[in-house]
Amino acid sequence: MPDEFETIARLFRPLATAPEARGLADDVAVLPSRPGLDLVLTKDAVVDGVHFLPDDPPDLVARKLLRVNLSDLAAKGAQPFGYLLAVAWPERFGWKARAAFAHGLEQDQAAYGLSLLGGDTVSTPGPFTASATLLGWAPQGRVPSRAGAQPGDRLFVTGTVGDGWLGLQAAQGGLERLGREAVDILTMRYRLPEPRLDLGPAIAEVATATADVSDGLLADAAHIASASGVRLELALEAAPLSPEAAAWLAGEDALEGRLALCTGGDDYQILFTAPPGRAPEGTTPIGRVVQGEGLAVTYQDRPVQPDRLGWRHA
């Protein structure tokens, strides 16, 4: 069983590149205020066997942990810069697995301009468990919430939906019929989602409400409707699909298949409302905001029964 002091000294200290981290020698990170900016914070946890598959490689687990948190920052238009990390290692997580986990962190630190800032490593008799607290800066007083959607706004989403959900099945060997290349692409969409930090700031400038799509497109749209006190109308056929998801859908009942793609979750795209004509390039209109409450879903102009939408009415 590797020692925690040695784990920190050899694997984590090299990742603490920012001066705010104080070389992980000080139990705390110290972050000077930045006048004109707000600090945006988010924290998500993952558990082996619950949020990832037991044989997922540790480096990809590390990168997905960072990315699901980065997705929350992206949806708020924040520019990420660092994170605190807590890891509970099970006994089977020896030096090699720990080093692989740290290597994954290093890769995505480089990809996203992050520094490790602090945290804690402990041992556990249970499954591998980790949480990351991600920090980003955003223009002061201009971080969109979920609560600002206005009647007359349009509803948009970035990228494509359903790939994460298909990717989980692909990773478990359930989509062989789509061919090796599609299986590989979808598996990576599940294991290594790409947070939309590219579009986040431009969206935050014009959006009235934003959320990242983690629970599923329909569930997250319902959250915006509820928080904003408005009704969202969403056209299922407008939800953008990847070529791989379209190929999968061709072998399914069209409505049932679309519902599955739009409720599966793990998309890590940005869902947002904005006045007509204001959405940046690279986003797809999928509906509109009207007076009322709740989410109204249509497929080819016909209403879909709410009991078929398959998301929690929280």
Next chain:
Amino acid sequence: MPDEFETIARLFRPLATAPEARGLADDVAVLPSRPGLDLVLTKDAVVDGVHFLPDDPPDLVARKLLRVNLSDLAAKGAQPFGYLLAVAWPERFGWKARAAFAHGLEQDQAAYGLSLLGGDTVSTPGPFTASATLLGWAPQGRVPSRAGAQPGDRLFVTGTVGDGWLGLQAAQGGLERLGREAVDILTMRYRLPEPRLDLGPAIAEVATATADVSDGLLADAAHIASASGVRLELALEAAPLSPEAAAWLAGEDALEGRLALCTGGDDYQILFTAPPGRAPEGTTPIGRVVQGEGLAVTYQDRPVQPDRLGWRHA
């Protein structure tokens, strides 16, 4: 098994009292910068059976989780104001245990002026695991590190040492001979340490180096010596003891007993170096800073062999 949405809505949303928390409805907390102040962040994790006893009441586990983090902020002179929380519930943690955990958070939020700001709750097939990311403000550019101790400084500690270590034994039924009252006092010192937020700011104003005593007085003194590139001389007999620890010590070999109290850890006092005459009231001088390296421990003016000090030379 309680639902996570319901857990958040019923137990955690009432704890998100600060506007920065956005009612836990937004996946992120948004914190305006405060010109003239630095944000101090720390994150610690606890695992059932590793960091607390399996039958420790959930409300006390919650409070200790906050307090061990608050102790890190106290040692840096920061004024705490909020935290993000990640909790992994095992199946046996039903509604009643979750409510007790939230009640413990509520109690210490009131005691320390905290708001829950965000986080994540998940289920786990393993033991109860939680991490907290605590946030505090401190005067800009004046947060002491571990690395500033200077030859000529004195070494000080707040409160008393060894009570947490004795308290763990008391909680396990090992100190009956000290009497019910002492057992109760020591058990509470273990379960509910009191972070020295009262003394932290005054210490930070004068200290050249600070650390909270979590690993043990000698280990944390060695960390300061190493980080500062100096030698610390520490007189074991000067380490302040509670009446309960003194009563325990009376039945032990004096040197071995003192070594145990000074290496046990879980004290959550503040250890610091400062120029002579500068330490605030309520702190005890226990040694001095000289040129050289490492920690030199004496007992009644005789050196104690380093191999008896019982801490990791990390």
